[in-house]
Amino acid sequence: MPTTLPASEFRDRLANVRDRLAAADADGAVWFDATSIEYLTGFHHIQTERPVALVVTDGRVEITVPRLEVERVEPNPRIDAVHSYFDYPGGEPIATVAETIAELGVEAVLADSDGAPGVMGYEGPALSEFLDVTEHDGWVAGMREAKSDAEVGLIEESARWANLGHRHLADLTEPGAHPATVSQRASLQASRAMLDTLGSEYAVRTRADGPVHAGYISGSETALPHGHTPNERLTTGDVLVTGATANVDGYYAELERTMFVGEVSDEQAHYFELMVEAQDVAFEAMGPGVPVSHVDQAVWDYFEEQGVADLARHHVGHNIGMDGHEPPYIDRGNDAEMRPGHVYTIEPGLYTDEAGYRHSDTVAITADGIERLTYYPRDLESNVVRE
16 A cells, blocks of 8 residues: 555645635735645645745745755755745744745735744744735645545555554553553554565654554543543553554544453443444444534434433544544534545543543545544453453
């Protein structure tokens, strides 16, 4: 299975942007968002206090970067020219962007924001201090909602390695182990296998870390949907909420399971089965043309029928791809519809005072239904760690 996007993907994306430019009667568009820049050109960077700005016109793609990024971006075949400033705050990043726009002869410019985002202490100035700017309506965010076949393939490959990471995680889990070190060992073993298997086919997207991550929260932290890893070793009777993913050319799947250390109480089994059934309700409700609100409502209705709606803490799921969370969100307040190419996490959860119960599977919408991309077993027996 391919592990990188073909060049045709970027040609199609830039052509799409240029079509939108022509329809908007604008000469050029600017992006400051790091994920949008990567989506359009394949140049990936960490968004810091040093702004990066991409300018696209009908005939040119040019970028402004801090000096330290020049050598990384120059080999990119989709970028026609690289402009740089030395650093921030001593340099003048936005002035450099404005000069680039002027040299391109752009008079009517659209931008994803009026200047770079205020991360890591960055404080401006705004691009509109140098020229007239109209903010466009999230073109790239909309383009990213429905994935191409190539993008779905990368997410499916991520699911494959996430499954391996999760298998290592389960095999290494035992009473007395510390969840942090189990996560490190499982992530290392799966990353080593992925890198050894893919070799030069792997597209590096990390700094020092491996491409696979697998870990979990345990103990009372599982009662919190976004709980943290506690500094306590595993004991018999613990509930675990796991998470595993892998970075494949910047794309991610999401795999989560509720697991148990040792024997499972009747109460734990009860909430586990309700949660799994809620996932099944969501799977059955999904499909092309289905409002996302319908899926969330179907799960909510099931929870109400079972008398556990008060234990729900969040909506059913979200789109996924280059970011962990992407719109559309499967939420009763959302009027979007599922479309072929959308890829969703399905993760209805129940949270008691003592523990949380949540599986998450990654599911692609197809022309005639759905395809589940993650495949780690969901049943109770497969998710019990026997002593």
